[in-house]
Amino acid sequence: MRIKCLIIEDEPIAREVLRDYIGKLDDFKIAGEFENALEALSFMKQNRVDLIFLDINMPQLSGIEFLRSLSHPPKTIITTAHRKYALEGFDLQVLDYLLKPYSFERFFQAIEKYYETLAYPVTLHNIDSPISSTAYLYLKDNRKTYKVYLSDISLIESKGEYVQVRSGKKVVMTRSSLTAIEQLLPNDQFIRTHNSFIVSIDHISAFTASTIEVGETEIPISRKYKNMVMKSLKDAK
CATH class of the missing domain: 2.40.50.1020 (LytTr DNA-binding domain)
Incomplete structure (x- = not known):
């Protein structure tokens, strides 16, 4: 079974980078892409999601507010251009914090942290x-x-x-x-x-x-x- 990912990111170029990087991973499938967190919330009520790539600064609802609104959030990797949110993100037990722009090597390090959370080695x-x-x-x-x-x-x-x-x-x-x-x-x-x-x-x-x-x-x-x-x-x- 492939790992279902959600991209929540309001910048088109940033979504394109994630789309390209995720496409290099055989086990991962993009289940949806959203420009704002409210649309993602609606999607998640009807669909299973294993991993979220989440921006912080977004219209209507920030990434931090979005995570706090979830009673059982999926595994999450934050992607943002702002280092100042790192501590707050880790307080919410995110897997990793990718500071834009990031390389595929750095992206894959975050993916390895996801693998470490899987029940079976x-x-x-x-x-x-x-x-x-x-x-x-x-x-x-x-x-x-x-x-x-x-x-x-x-x-x-x-x-x-x-x-x-x-x-x-x-x-x-x-x-x-x-x-x-x-x-x-x-x-x-x-x-x-x-x-x-x-x-x-x-x-x-x-x-x-x-x-x-x-x-x-x-x-x-x-x-x-x-x-x-x-x-x-x-x-x-």
Whole structure:
């Protein structure tokens, strides 16, 4: 499900910048654009909104007044040319405060703060697409959220309360269980070989009755998973 955003901004150029930046994010969809907060209030009564990009200085109702009027406001990122409103904005628990003009890099830092608020550290996207093209995971590692294509993942290993995902030369450590990630992955492309390991079938370089090699790493096949592993490898030939 894509993240529904609302742009509340009275400056056409500022709306255009946000439209361009949001358009670069696969997971985000602009649900509506409004020049004033009163129009946005009416829209929000009928539609779900996940994230608001909100200007402060607007006619009729300011961004601060708008936020205060909401009993359960969505996550909000303030966009304004006035630094003086920063403290008041953070008092209202906004995610971030973008001072115009801002770069895409600075914009994406604010987006990362949104990802940090999500309930799950791992989310799967574009699973209906072939694995070789666009299916990917978002993996949260400390303060960063990484986009990792399933086709690049070679090995996933349990590390206590964390899971280590190997993707090319990159290794991402995310707080999750191996079972939770296994449920997200297509079972014709990934196999569980052990309580601690999931491997990508496409990245297997060799195997025996008791081990699988992924690159130079040897992975054990436990008795619990042996029959299922051998069947998956046979079907993949």
